[in-house]
Amino acid sequence: MLKVPDHQVAGHQAGDGKLGPLIDDSGHFYKPLQNDGRGSHELAFYTSFSADTRIPDHIRKFFPVFYGTRHLEASDGSGLYPHLALEDTVSSRINPSVLDAKIGSRTWYPQAAEDYIIKCLKKDRETTSLELGFRISGLQVYGNKETGFWKPDKKCVLNFSIEDTRLALRKFVSSNPSTGSDIKPDCSFASTVYGGPAGILAQLLELKSWFEEQTIFHFYSCSVLMVYEKESILQGRNSGAEIKLVDFAHVIEGKGVIDHNFLGGLCSLIKLISDIVTSSA
Numbered sequence: 616m617l618k619v620p621d622h623q624v625a626g627h628q629a630g631d632g633k634l635g636p637l638i639d640d641s642g643h644f645y646k647p648l649q650n651d652g653r654g655s656h657e658l659a660f661y662t663s664f665s666a667d668t669r670i671p672d673h674i675r676k677f678f679p680v681f682y683g684t685r686h687l688e689a690s691d692g693s694g695l696y697p698h699l700a701l702e703d704t705v706s707s708r709i710n711p712s713v714l715d716a717k718i719g720s721r722t723w724y725p726q727a728a729e730d731y732i733i734k735c736l737k738k739d740r741e742t743t744s745l746e747l748g749f750r751i752s753g754l755q756v757y758g759n760k761e762t763g764f765w766k767p768d769k770k771c772v773l774n775f776s777i778e779d780t781r782l783a784l785r786k787f788v789s790s791n792p793s794t795g796s797d798i799k800p801d802c803s804f805a806s807t808v809y810g811g812p813a814g815i816l817a818q819l820l821e822l823k824s825w826f827e828e829q830t831i832f833h834f835y836s837c838s839v840l841m842v843y844e845k846e847s848i849l850q851g852r853n854s855g856a857e858i859k860l861v862d863f864a865h866v867i868e869g870k871g872v873i874d875h876n877f878l879g880g881l882c883s884l885i886k887l888i889s890d891i892v893t894s895s896a
């Protein structure tokens with residue numbers, strides 16, 4: 616049974632007759648092929664990446680598993696439509712906390728059309744992308760049964776300053792995410808979610824070590840998705856903290872050159888997160 620994802624935090628969304636992703640109850644995330652060649656470009660990326668023997672397994676785990684394409688009833692009611700069938704990294708979790716960070720101070724690639732570059736440049740300037748090397752595109756943080764999720768709307772997130780971004784990264788691992796500006800986020804899950812040998816920081820560092828070497832792809836406008844389950848921590852289990860890269864509609868060939876745009880943004884995200892781990896130790 617297909618349905619609209621409950622825990623999508625950014626990007627094009629289904630609902631209100633719009634074309635957007637769907638999920639099923641067997642762990643698949645179906646992303647409709649986007650127009651303007653973006654969908655076919657993303658499909659080409661997944662196809663080549665899946666077959667590329669140069670990608671080590673310890674890096675492949677940071678990408679959703681690709682199960683090919685499926686023709687499914689589109690969410691906008693337009694009938695059968697091709698979708699990328701991907702591993703759903705979120706829906707199997709109870710009340711998942713999710714954060715989408717779009718990496719790179721530049722979200723446009725050099726060969727793009729001029730009007731697209733102008734649009735991206737404007738967004739990069741107006742958000743933290745240019746200054747910080749990444750921007751938060753969306754997030755939801757689970758509080759408790761009474762408060763539910765703290766999920767600021769898209770406009771609010773796109774207006775985040777550098778300070779708002781630091782604060783959101785703190786709230787992401789706090790038990791009191793939705794409290795006002797007078798109460799500090801407690802960062803009580805920082806050491807279990809961000810820190811530790813299997814935490815988000817360790818995973819980001821592992822990914823970074825690959826980006827310091829890989830020259831196969833340049834990942835423009837791609838996001839790091841961070842996910843964990845608060846409930847698991849409270850019950851004394853592993854937080855299930857996991858990072859995945861998503862959105863490959865603007866990946867281009869690396870042609871032997873380091874992806875310094877992605878690498879720089881990743882280093883910046885790592886620095887902010889490691890500051891939180893250090894200060895809450």
Ligand SMILES: O=P(O)(O)O[C@@H]1[C@@H](OP(=O)(O)O)[C@H](OP(=O)(O)O)[C@H](O)[C@H](OP(=O)(O)O)[C@H]1OP(=O)(O)O
Nearest residue numbers: 625626627649653717738752769773836838862864
């Ligand atoms: O349509 P918009 O203005 O919401 O922009 C989309 C972006 O939303 P944003 O406003 O930055 O949160 C959206 O960003 P997120 O995925 O939400 O980070 C994408 O950049 C999307 O482009 P594409 O599908 O990656 O080619 C963008 O879509 P296009 O405008 O390129 O179709």
Ligand SMILES: Nc1ncnc2c1ncn2[C@@H]1O[C@H](COP(=O)(O)OP(=O)(O)O)[C@@H](O)[C@H]1O
Nearest residue numbers: 623624625626627644679702703704715861862
């Ligand atoms: N494989 C996935 N599993 C679970 N959620 C996903 C997955 N891929 C994307 N998402 C969700 O969808 C959002 C948008 O994905 P993205 O690929 O960036 O779409 P768009 O191209 O429309 O921007 C992400 O922020 C995340 O919430």
